[in-house]
Amino acid sequence: MEVRRDVFQAIADPTRRAILTMLTLQALTPGAIAANFNSSRQTISKHIQILAECELLRHHYSGREIYYQLNPVKMKEIADFIEPFKALWDTRLNQLDEILKQLKNK
Amino acid sequence: MEVRRDVFQAIADPTRRAILTMLTLQALTPGAIAANFNSSRQTISKHIQILAECELLRHHYSGREIYYQLNPVKMKEIADFIEPFKALWDTRLNQLDEILKQLKNK
DNA sequence: TATATTTGCAGTCAAATAGCTGCATATATG
DNA sequence: CATATATGCAGCTATTTGACTGCAAATATA
Numbered sequence: 001m002e003v004r005r006d007v008f009q010a011i012a013d014p015t016r017r018a019i020l021t022m023l024t025l026q027a028l029t030p031g032a033i034a035a036n037f038n039s040s041r042q043t044i045s046k047h048i049q050i051l052a053e054c055e056l057l058r059h060h061y062s063g064r065e066i067y068y069q070l071n072p073v074k075m076k077e078i079a080d081f082i083e084p085f086k087a088l089w090d091t092r093l094n095q096l097d098e099i100l101k102q103l104k105n106k
Numbered sequence: 107m108e109v110r111r112d113v114f115q116a117i118a119d120p121t122r123r124a125i126l127t128m129l130t131l132q133a134l135t136p137g138a139i140a141a142n143f144n145s146s147r148q149t150i151s152k153h154i155q156i157l158a159e160c161e162l163l164r165h166h167y168s169g170r171e172i173y174y175q176l177n178p179v180k181m182k183e184i185a186d187f188i189e190p191f192k193a194l195w196d197t198r199l200n201q202l203d204e205i206l207k208q209l210k211n212k
Numbered sequence: 213t214a215t216a217t218t219t220g221c222a223g224t225c226a227a228a229t230a231g232c233t234g235c236a237t238a239t240a241t242g
Numbered sequence: 243c244a245t246a247t248a249t250g251c252a253g254c255t256a257t258t259t260g261a262c263t264g265c266a267a268a269t270a271t272a
Binding site: 013015039040042043046047063064065 | 259260261262263264268269270
């Protein structure tokens with residue numbers, strides 16, 4: 001479980017996507033995050049580690065607690081990959097708009 | 107290799123991302139796609155199947171050749187996931203802008 | 213100080229992944 | 243019709259994944 005570790009691999013897992021979404025609202029401790037899942041605390045902790053390793057999460061200590069928070073900028077790597085495709089589907093939608101307009105004019 | 111099969115899992119593999127990018131320009135046959143990689147034709151073909159299964163690719167026949175083309179709209183699922191995070195990193199960038207403006211004014 | 217809580221790390225295991233080869237099928241081409 | 247080309251499918255294998263449990267360390271709390 002030690003080789004590929006990038007943003008794309010990180011968001012491939014639905015549990016990890018849920019964790020990311022959960023952290024859009026506020027920073028949380030591993031315990032608090034794990035409380036929302038059926039999996040064991042250690043399993044969730046491992047997911048958190050993976051997210052942290054590829055810098056999707058940052059953390060800061062507060063006594064024995066560790067608060068994990070989003071690093072949303074890192075998500076930009078995914079947005080950058082999507083961007084060129086976005087242009088393509090926009091084009092298709094625009095073409096559809098054109099067709100609809102022409103139909104209306106008839 | 108038969109269970110999870112969604113867009114996020116599909117783009118987790120770098121080879122599959124390369125295939126998708128390759129197909130932004132034009133529809134291609136499996137043979138033509140495979141020619142761009144070091145992996146075997148069958149291996150690339152399997153990646154194509156995976157992309158097709160989750161509807162990221164469509165295909166049409168031309169004699170014995172099969173042309174695969176992008177279905178960019180399907181990529182929107184990823185964009186939709188990214189969207190809320192985009193707001194967050196935009197906020198941070200905007201805040202940075204504010205700070206820079208204030209520094210300039212001093 | 214003794215005990216409880218929060219967390220990370222190491223180890224195990226079944227299932228999934230991604231690569232390979234071999235073979236069958238369908239369509240061009242000579 | 244015989245051969246070459248394009249493709250998909252089945253089966254094998256090493257590696258990776260994601261789940262689990264157990265344990266150690268650090269910090270609160272009684």
